[in-house]
Amino acid sequence: MNAQPLLEVQGLGKRFASRAGRDSSLWVIRDLSFSVADGEFLTIVGPSGSGKTTLLNMIAQIDVASGGEVHFQSESAPINDPKALNPGLSCRIGYVTQEDNLLPWRTTLQNVLFPLVVQGRLNDETRARAEMLIRTVGLAGFENHYPHELSGGMRKRASLIRTLVYDPPVILMDEPFGALDAQTRTVLQEDLLKLWNLGRKTIIFVTHDIGEAIALGDRTLVLTRAPARVAGEHKIDLPRPRNIHGLLTDPKFGELYQRIREQVQ
Amino acid sequence: MTTHDSALDLAQPSPVKWRQYAVTVGRIALAVLLLVAWKLGADRAGPIYVADPILVFDRIVTDTMSGELIRHIYVTLRLSAIGFAIGCFFGIVLPFLLRPLPRLTNAIEPYIMASVGIPKYALIPLFILWFGIDDAPKLWLVGLLVFYPVFIAIFAGIRNVDRRLINMARVLGASEAMISREVIWNSLQPLFFAALKIALPRAVSATIIGEFLVGNEGLGFMIEYSRQNFDTTGVFTGIVVATVLVLLINAVLVRIDHRLNAWRPTDRDMEL
Amino acid sequence: MASQGEISATTDQNGGRIGALIRSRSDQVLVLIALFAIWQACSFWLGTYWVGSPWGTVTRLISGVLDGELLSHASFTLAEAVIGFLLGGIPAVILPFLLRRLPIVTAILDPFMVGGYGAPKLALAPLFILWFGIGIESKIALVAITVFFIVYFSALSGIRALDTKLVQMAQVVGADEKDVARHIVFPGAVPYIFTGFRIAMPYAIGGAVVAELISANRGLGYLIQLSAMNFDTTGVFVGLVATGIIVFITNMAVNISERRLLRWRPPADARNQVGT
Numbered sequence: 001m002n003a004q005p006l007l008e009v010q011g012l013g014k015r016f017a018s019r020a021g022r023d024s025s026l027w028v029i030r031d032l033s034f035s036v037a038d039g040e041f042l043t044i045v046g047p048s049g050s051g052k053t054t055l056l057n058m059i060a061q062i063d064v065a066s067g068g069e070v071h072f073q074s075e076s077a078p079i080n081d082p083k084a085l086n087p088g089l090s091c092r093i094g095y096v097t098q099e100d101n102l103l104p105w106r107t108t109l110q111n112v113l114f115p116l117v118v119q120g121r122l123n124d125e126t127r128a129r130a131e132m133l134i135r136t137v138g139l140a141g142f143e144n145h146y147p148h149e150l151s152g153g154m155r156k157r158a159s160l161i162r163t164l165v166y167d168p169p170v171i172l173m174d175e176p177f178g179a180l181d182a183q184t185r186t187v188l189q190e191d192l193l194k195l196w197n198l199g200r201k202t203i204i205f206v207t208h209d210i211g212e213a214i215a216l217g218d219r220t221l222v223l224t225r226a227p228a229r230v231a232g233e234h235k236i237d238l239p240r241p242r243n244i245h246g247l248l249t250d251p252k253f254g255e256l257y258q259r260i261r262e263q264v265q
Numbered sequence: 266m267t268t269h270d271s272a273l274d275l276a277q278p279s280p281v282k283w284r285q286y287a288v289t290v291g292r293i294a295l296a297v298l299l300l301v302a303w304k305l306g307a308d309r310a311g312p313i314y315v316a317d318p319i320l321v322f323d324r325i326v327t328d329t330m331s332g333e334l335i336r337h338i339y340v341t342l343r344l345s346a347i348g349f350a351i352g353c354f355f356g357i358v359l360p361f362l363l364r365p366l367p368r369l370t371n372a373i374e375p376y377i378m379a380s381v382g383i384p385k386y387a388l389i390p391l392f393i394l395w396f397g398i399d400d401a402p403k404l405w406l407v408g409l410l411v412f413y414p415v416f417i418a419i420f421a422g423i424r425n426v427d428r429r430l431i432n433m434a435r436v437l438g439a440s441e442a443m444i445s446r447e448v449i450w451n452s453l454q455p456l457f458f459a460a461l462k463i464a465l466p467r468a469v470s471a472t473i474i475g476e477f478l479v480g481n482e483g484l485g486f487m488i489e490y491s492r493q494n495f496d497t498t499g500v501f502t503g504i505v506v507a508t509v510l511v512l513l514i515n516a517v518l519v520r521i522d523h524r525l526n527a528w529r530p531t532d533r534d535m536e537l
Numbered sequence: 538m539a540s541q542g543e544i545s546a547t548t549d550q551n552g553g554r555i556g557a558l559i560r561s562r563s564d565q566v567l568v569l570i571a572l573f574a575i576w577q578a579c580s581f582w583l584g585t586y587w588v589g590s591p592w593g594t595v596t597r598l599i600s601g602v603l604d605g606e607l608l609s610h611a612s613f614t615l616a617e618a619v620i621g622f623l624l625g626g627i628p629a630v631i632l633p634f635l636l637r638r639l640p641i642v643t644a645i646l647d648p649f650m651v652g653g654y655g656a657p658k659l660a661l662a663p664l665f666i667l668w669f670g671i672g673i674e675s676k677i678a679l680v681a682i683t684v685f686f687i688v689y690f691s692a693l694s695g696i697r698a699l700d701t702k703l704v705q706m707a708q709v710v711g712a713d714e715k716d717v718a719r720h721i722v723f724p725g726a727v728p729y730i731f732t733g734f735r736i737a738m739p740y741a742i743g744g745a746v747v748a749e750l751i752s753a754n755r756g757l758g759y760l761i762q763l764s765a766m767n768f769d770t771t772g773v774f775v776g777l778v779a780t781g782i783i784v785f786i787t788n789m790a791v792n793i794s795e796r797r798l799l800r801w802r803p804p805a806d807a808r809n810q811v812g813t
Contacts, residue, residue: 062705088709101706105724105801115710118720148803166710284641291645314668372564376572382784383777384743386659387758389750390765391773395587470657477663477751485660489751492663500664508656515655 004074005035006202007059007170012068012079013227014054028054030227032068036170039200043213045264046223052206053098055228056172059204060095061085072170091119094168096176100159102147108158109134109143115166126165133161137191153184157191164195173205177212189216189244197241210264214256215244222263232263316501324502334506341472341483342510344400348407349468355408356415356464357457360423365441381417385409386471389478403475410471411464418460422453455526462518466511473507484510589771597775607760611779614757617673617745618738618787621680626737629688630730633696634718643693654686662748676748676756683744684737691733695726728802731795738787746780757783 012032017025028051036042046052057063058079059070065079072092078084088095102111112130116122134140137157147155156176163171177185193216196203207213213220214236222231238252247253300318307317328334363370385406392402426449434444476485484507491499573591580590601607636643662679669675703721712720749758757780764772 060709062709087705088711091711093709095706095709097702097706099702101702103703103720103724104803105727114707114720118707118710118712118716146801148801163710284644287641288644291641292648295645295649368561368564371561372568375565376568379781382739382788383781384739384746384784386743386747386750387761387777387780390762391770391777394765394768394770394773466655466657470659473657473660474662474747477747488660489663492667495667497667500667504660504664507660511657512652512655 006038006040006073007204008035008069008071009033009059010069010071012055012058012070013066014051014058014063015066027066027227029058030229032223032229034221034230034233036202036204038169038202041196041203041205041216041218042221043205043207043217043219044221044223045207045210045213045260046228047225047264048208051226051228052208052223053174055223056095056174056204056206060093060172061087061089062095088168091115091166092168092170094163094166094171096160096163096171096173098174098176098178100147100155102155102159102162104147107144107146108139108150108154111147111158112162112165115162119166121166130161130165133165133195134158136195137161137188153180153188156180157188160188160192161195164201167199168201170202170204173203175207176205178207178209185212186244192216193242193244210257210260211247214238214253214260215242215247220256220260222260232260234260313495313497316498320498321501321505324498325506328502334502337482337484337487337503338506338510341469341476341485341507344403344475344483345407345468345472348404348472349411349465351404351408352411352464352468353415353461356412356460357419359416360420363420364423377416381413385413386474389475393479398479400480402479403472406475407468407471411468414460414463414467415457418456419453422456423449426452458522458525462515462522465518466514469507469511469514586768586770589774593771594774594778597771598778601775601779607775607779610755610757610760610776611783613673613755614742614745614749614780615783615787617676617748617756618680618741618783620673621677621745622684622734622737622741624677625681625684625741626688626734629685629733630692632689633693633726634723637696637718637722638714650686650689654690658683658686659744659747662744662751666748666752671752671754673755676745676753679748680741680744683740687737687740688730688733691729691736692726695729696722698729699725728799731791731799734791735788735795738791739784742780742784742787 010033012029013027014029015025015027032055034042044052044055054063058065061077061079062085064082064085067080070077070079072089077089078086103114106114109130112134113122113127116126116130131143134143137160139154139157139161142150142154147158150158156179160176177188180188189212205213205216217236220234220236222234223229224231234256236256238247238250238256303315303318307315325334388409389402389406392405396402396405430448430452431444434448439447472483473485473488476483477489480486484503488500488503488507491497491503576588576591579588580593585593598607633643636646658679661682662675665675665678669678699722703725704717707717707721745756746758746761749756750762753759753762757776761773761776761780764770764776
C-alpha cells in the first residue's frame, strides 16, 4: 500500500456571493481537509445541505473553488481558476452524479459506450467489457432500450457502469442510490461492492444514510453543517467481503452507527 | 489556512456593459455594411437588377409628396383592416356558436383541420372567378387568412378553459351567456392576442399579394406593375415601403403586448 | 366527469367509449357525404361555371394523372418546395451551430433576423421573378428565403435549450468541444429543428404557389391560374385538390422522418419542453 495518499484535499472552501452584498457571502464549505488512499472506499456522511454535492463538484472540477487545494497523485489540480478547470481531470476522476444524466437519444449500450467513444478507446475489448458490466448489473436484454423506457433504478445502474467502463482511478459518487426504493437500493449496493471487488478502485461515496456509509466504506468522514468541515473520521473495520443483510445484526455495526449518529447531530 | 476571493464570486458589472456596447456598435456597423453593399450592388449589377438606394429614397420622397404613395398605402391598409375585421369576427363568433354543439363540432373538425392544409393563396384565382376583379376576392383572401389563426386559437382556448372555473360560475347561478362572457373571454384574452399578433401582419401581407394579382391600386399593385414595366426602382420602393409597414405593425403589436401582459411571466420558448 | 360541453367518453358502460367513437366517426362520414351532396346540388342549380361538379373534378383528376400532365405540374411545384426547403433550411440549421461560441455575433444579428422573420417575404416574389425569370429558380429562391428565417429561430432555440448537466457529464468523461457539439448540442436541438420544419413546410408550398400564380409556365399554381383565366372551374378545383395532396404528402414526410429520428423521445405527457 502506498504511503502517499492518492487524493488529498486541503483547506477546501466554497463561498457563494449572497445578493445582499459581498460582505455577507455564504461559506458553504470552509477549511475542509481529508485524504484518500489508493484502493480505499471512503464514505462521507453529512446532514442535507451540508454542501456534499458542491464538495464533489469541486474535486471533479466542475465547480470552481473559493480556496484551498486539491492534489491528485501529488499533482496540484487547478481548482481555483475558472478558466483552468479540467473536468474529470482528464478522465482520471469519474463522477456518478445524483441525476443519471443519461443521454436521452442514446440506447443503454450506446450510453455506456459513450466515454469510450469520446476518449477514442472503443474497440472489441472495451466493448466486451461494457457488455459484461451491463450483464453484471442485470441490464442484459435492455441494451437497445432508450432511457425513457427504463425504470429509475435501471437508469441509475446504467449511469453507474457508464463511469466504471473506462476505469478511472478515482470515482466520486453523489448519493447515487438516494432516489431509489429500499429493495433496489440494497441490490445496487451489493452490485457496487461486487464490482468494486473486481478492481478495488478508489471511491469517494457521499450519502446522508449512515447505514449505507458504514455498510459500504472502509472509512467514514462526518461533515458538519454549513460551513462544512470534517467533524470526525471513523474507521470501519468490518470484514470484507461485506454481507449487507448480515450487518444489521452485527454488534459492531450498531456501535459504529451510534457513534457516527451522535457526531452527525 | 487562507482563502482568497475567487473572481466568479464577485459579480462585476463592467464586462456586461462592454458586451452591450460591442453589440450595439456591431449592429450599427452591420446595418451600414448592408446599405453600402446595396449601393455597390446597384453600381455593379446595373439598373435593371438592383435599384440604386439613393434613387429609391428619392422615389419614396417624390411619391409621398405627390400623394401617390400615400394613396397606395391607404388602399392597402384599408383593405387589410376590413378583411381583418371580417376574419376576426367569424374567427371569434364561430367557436362560441359551436360551443353548445359538441357533436357538430366533432363532426366537422377533421375537415376544418384538412382545409388548413390548402394554401389559401391558391384560392385567389377561384375568388376572382367567383367575385370579380374588384376588392371582393382580396377581402375573401384576407378574411380567410385571418380567420384560421383566430378561429383555432379561440376554439382551442375555449376547450381548455379551466373546467373548475366554469363549474363554479354555474354553481353561483351564472347563465351560459354570462359564463361565455366573463370566464371564457377573460381566459381567452392572451391566446386571442397571440393570434392577433400573427393575424394582423398577415392581413397586410395577404392584401399585398392579392394586389399582385388583381386590382389597380395598393402597394402590391405598385410592386407588380413596376416589375412588368421593368421599373426596378419602383419594385424596390414598393418592397421597402411594404416591409417597413409590416415591421412597424409588428413592433407596435409587440409593444402593446408587453404593456398588456407585463405582469405575466414570459415563457421564452413560446416567443416565436 | 362528463359535463355539458363535452362528448361523453367516460361512461361507465363497457361499450360506452367504443359507441361514442363509432358515433363520432359516422358523424364525420355523414358530413363528408353531405358536403359532396351540397356540391353536387350547387353544380346542378348554379351550373358548372361556378362550382364545377364533384364527378367532373374526380374524372378530370384521374385523367390528369393518367396522361401525366397533372403529375408533371405537381412534381414541378413539389420540386420547388423541396429544393427551396433544403436550400433555405440547411443554412438555417448550420448557422446557429457556427455561432454557438460567438454569442456577441448572434446578438448583433438578432434584430436583423427578427426583421427578416417578420418581413413579408412573399412580397419579394415579383423581385425574384425579375431577377431569375419565370422558371423554377425564382420560386426556389422565394421558398428558400421563407423557410430560412423560420428554421433559423427554431434551430436557435434548440441550441439554447441545452442541458448543461449533460455537458458537464460529457466533459467529465473526456469530451472536447467537438464531442459536445456533436453528441449533446446537436441531438438535443433536433426536436426543435423538426418543429421548425413542420411549421415551415406549408409556408414553403404556399410560397411556391404564390410565385407560380404571378408568373410561371409550369406548376400547380400556374395550372390553377390558367384554368381560371379560361373559366375552367373544374380545372381550378383539380389544381386545388392536387395542391392539397402535395401539402399532405410533404407533411407526412416530415412527420415520418421526425418519428424515425426522434424515437428516443419520451411520450408527450412526460415531456415538458417545446418539442411539440
